[in-house]
Structure formats: C-alpha cells, structure tokens
Amino acid sequence: MNNSNIKKYLFSKGIDNAFIGVRKAYGFTALFFKEAFKKPFHLREIINQCLEIGLKSLPLITLTGFIVGMVFTKQSRPSLEEFGATSWLPSLIGIAIVRALGSLVTALICAGKVGSGIGAELGSMRVNEQIDAMEVSAINPFKYLVVTRVAATTITIPVLALYCSFMGLCGSYVNVHSEEAISIFTFFQNAFSSISFLDIFSSLFKSIVYGFTIGIVGCYKGYNATQGTRGVGKASNQAVVLSIFLIFIEEIVLVQITNWIRYF
C-alpha cells in the first residue's frame, strides 16, 4: 500500500470506529433505561453515591459559586454605571446566574470532579477484574455500579446547581453591599423580580440533563476501560473531555428550546 492508500485506510477506519463508538454508547444508554426500572433498585447504594457526590463537591461548588457571583458583579458594574443603572445589578446577576451560570458552572465542576472520579473508579474495577468478580458472584455489575451512579448524578447535580446559584447570589450581594447600602432582603427581592418560573424550571431541567450526561459518560468510559492502568487514566480523562463537550452542545440546544418556549 502506498502512503495515500494508507491515509485513506486509516481515515475510513477512524470513521468506522467513530460509528462503532456511537453504536456502543447508544447500547450502553439503552441498557441503563432497561435496567433502571427493574428490581432490585439498590436504594442504599444510590443514597451512598448521592452523599459521596454531593458532600465531596460541596466545598468546591460553594467557593466557585461565590466567586463567580462576586466577579460577575464586579465586571458588570462599570458598564451599568455608564448608564446610571447600577440598581439593575441584582436583576442582571439574578438572570445570569439562575438562567445560565449556576447550572453550567456546577456541571463543569462536576464533569471534572465527579465524572473523572467515576471513570477512574469503574476503570480500575474493570482492569482489576472486580467487575468480573461481581458477575461470577451472580451480581449484575451494570445495575449495581452504573445504574446507581447515573441515578445519583442525575439527582444530586440539580441540587448542587440550585445551591451554586444561591452561593453566586450571595457572592454578588457581598460585592453590591460593599459599594452601596442595600439589605440582603432587598437584594434578593430585586434579583428574583426578573426571574420567572420558566427560568428556574429550565435551569433545573438542564441540570438534570447535565447530571445524567456526566454519570453515563463517566460510567461508559470506566466500564469499558482496557489496557491496564494506562486505560484507567485514559477512561478518566475521556470522561471529562466528552462530558464537557456534550454539556456545551446540550446548553446550546436547551437554551434555544427555552427561548422558543419563552417567546411562544
């Protein structure tokens, strides 16, 4: 084979592999829905995973949410000052945080922290034969490991996103309060005056979608890890990259859908 043919061969093989990957991921997701509604539900393990994900992510979410709110307020103030509209700061920050930043920032943090953790944990279990050990003990490893983790991320990440939005507003309040005399009650009243039920609902719905994405991608990459310890690192890394990529695509699609509903 000459160089040109080798390139063509590698290109077509790459396309084949991409389609095979999509097919496998589709099969994995379909299996999740098939197993998720069958007994046993492993509720204790789901609660454990929720606590694990929630409690371990809480300090980072608190800090990031607070700082994002504070910095966003600081950066927005000069522009609003030009028009003498600093009183609109709480509303602006409220809309920005509740509609977009709270859920997106939480999803990105969890994709890095939770998604990579799930990818590494399941990857390590796969290469150390622990998943095989479950299977030969007549335990369904997909149900015990994958369904519980995906359920936990889907439940926990929306809660964390709400918390992140609250912390963002707190950070914003600290900045606003340092410049002008405003009570926390008035600040929150102004912030929420511009937020509709659709904003909160769409934000929650987005977080549910992001949570599911982070869980299923982390589990898919970890559960199918190969090549020993190198494979574990690769699974963890790919879980983060693919989750973030999908989250951005979902953000674009969901914002578009929300806007259609808003102006319908």
Add this chain to the structure above:
Amino acid sequence: MMENTKPDIKNEAESVISINGLYKSFDDVEVLKGIDFTLLKGENMAVLGKSGSGKSVLIKIIVGLLKPDEGEVVVLGKKVEKLNHSELDALRLHVGFSFQSSALYDSMNVYQNLAFPLTMNFRNLSKIEVSDAVEQVLESVGLKDKIQVMPSDLSGGQRKRIGIARMLILKPEIMLFDEPTAGLDPITSGEIIDLINEVRHQNNASSLIITHDLTCAKNTGDRIAMLYEGKFLTPGKFETVFDIDNEHIKGFYNYNFTR
C-alpha cells in the same frame, strides 16, 4: 441456610463440566483450537500451560464471562452458551471462581467483601446469618482476625485466601481457581495448596485449577492436562503425563523441578 434458597440445578450426570470442540480466537489469534474434556463430580483437575496459552480464557468461558466461537460447554447439565442472563446467574451461584489477582473490592473491608455476594443474592438473610457465614468462611481460611481489615492492608497470600473465602461463602459445587499460587513465595504457595485440598474436602466440590506451577498441579490435581497451542496434550495422572516423551511436557517439567 442458603441451600434452601439457591435455584436448584439438577445434576444427574456424573460429569459436572463437559466441554466438546471448544474454539476461541481474539482477532486473528486462535487461542483455543478444539478443547474436549470432562470434569467428574468430586474430582480435582489441574490445567497446566505457559502464560498466554489460553488457560484463563478456558475458565472464563466455563463461567460465562467469555463466549466461545464454537463448541459446547455444559456445566451442571446446563449448556452455558444457551442460558439467558438470569439462568446464567442461577448457575453461577453453584460455580465459584477464584481470580488470579484475587479481585477483592478495594472500597470494602474483608467483612463487606465476603458479605457482599451473600446479601446481594439472598436478600432475606438476617444480619446475624450473614455475620455467622462470614466468620465461618474466614475461620476455614484461617483469617478470622482480619475481618475489619481493608484489602490494601493484606499480604498477597492473605488476599488469595480472602478471594477463596469469597468464593466459598456461596458454597459452590464447582470451584475454578485461576493461578492460585502465582506471585507467592514457596511457603505461602504450600499453604494455598493445602487450603485448596482442605476446602475441596470440606465442601465435597469439584475443582478446576489453572496453573503454571507444577508443584501446585501435582499436589492438587487428581488429573492433569497440559494446554499447548490451543489443545490439551494427553490428560491423565501426574506421573502418566510426565512419563510421556514429549519435548514440551519434558521442558515444562525440567523448568519446574530440575533447575
């Protein structure tokens, strides 16, 4: 306790495992090229072979972790490749598997590792019943004092023992050992060999021991089969097998016993 709740697998035939014309390849590499053998009830059979000869593939096919390309695998009267997921799980409760790496769940301590298969398969068991069963198997492998220890704090030999205990807790009729003495010093290997023989008698089970350690094969196997280039060479008693004038068998013997 558990015997009453285990799905019943009828075993009227004398053989507990019967394999006919088994083939398995990975991509273009043919690993198993027509394996035929029978494991009888109460028998211990050792399968010898070089690393990469397909020994582990063979037992993974028996327990349904891998699918054969061709051939028939009958375990306790059931054709493994024809079973659906729940039937395979029911069969697996009767077939124990001890992994080469022990494959202990590293997020669980010894107690949780042993209780896990029990609590997941027999949900009606009380905490006391589970605890008693765990203590009993830990006693049989001589590690009762390690009940709260994490797997990372155990030695290689202790991990193997706990791996065997986890297999024993489901009281299997067939025990599959994948390289039980690999990576262990001769003294610990000897202890594991004694343990395999002890648990065989305690449980009145049949065993298939995959190993490249001749000492282990000699001391545990009633019969020995050597896997070479995807096929069994002359299965039989240890003395008979190593009496045959075959360079691969002689080479294996010389490497283990005359170096």
